[in-house]
Amino acid sequence: MAPINIIYTSIEGNTRAFIKRLSAYAEQQHALNEDNPLITSKEISDQTIPEDEKEPFFAFVPTYLTGGNGIDSGFTEIMTNALGEYIESGDNAKYCVGVVGSGNRNFNEQYCLTARKYAKQFNAPFLADYELRGTSRDAEHIYAILRDRWNEVHA
Numbered sequence: 001m002a003p004i005n006i007i008y009t010s011i012e013g014n015t016r017a018f019i020k021r022l023s024a025y026a027e028q029q030h031a032l033n034e035d036n037p038l039i040t041s042k043e044i045s046d047q048t049i050p051e052d053e054k055e056p057f058f059a060f061v062p063t064y065l066t067g068g069n070g071i072d073s074g075f076t077e078i079m080t081n082a083l084g085e086y087i088e089s090g091d092n093a094k095y096c097v098g099v100v101g102s103g104n105r106n107f108n109e110q111y112c113l114t115a116r117k118y119a120k121q122f123n124a125p126f127l128a129d130y131e132l133r134g135t136s137r138d139a140e141h142i143y144a145i146l147r148d149r150w151n152e153v154h155a
């Protein structure tokens with residue numbers, strides 16, 4: 001099975017740490033059974049020059065919003081825009097096969113709202129969410145979801 005491709009952005013390092021944890025878990029699973037795919041990941045920042053993606057990928061999206069309450073008033077995405085612009089670039093959105101959100105539940109209705117917005121905008125399923133740096137359980141759970149979806153899109 002081809003490695004799972006992930007693109008993500010990380011302003012304060014939480015998402016980066018989770019991707020590292022997830023990749024390490026994928027390596028363990030791959031060592032047990034080669035049918036379990038490894039993970040390759042790419043971090044997007046304001047400095048990234050968009051490339052044309054040629055393979056399916058998952059987007060990992062932390063949430064940074066200002067203004068609004070997530071229900072009936074407007075909010076504005078900040079910090080993570082480079083990731084959205086990367087996915088919007090060329091035909092990249094066609095290759096986005098799922099979105100995973102992260103955030104902090106203290107933000108209530110705005111929890112993981114950017115990932116939910118991307119899922120709609122790029123017509124990709126919202127697959128999972130986790131808080132902050134995630135836990136080992138999150139990594140196990142999310143790896144299983146990605147692997148199943150990856151099998152579907154590579155079938």
Ligand SMILES: Cc1cc2nc3c(=O)[nH]c(=O)nc-3n(C[C@H](O)[C@H](O)[C@H](O)COP(=O)(O)O)c2cc1C
Binds near residue numbers: 009062066
């Ligand atoms: C200024 C600011 C705004 C945030 N807004 C939200 C929000 O609206 N909803 C949410 O779920 N989390 C929000 N968070 C929490 C972040 O999404 C969370 O800390 C995430 O793990 C950051 O990922 P990163 O360290 O990879 O950048 C916010 C954090 C900061 C610092």
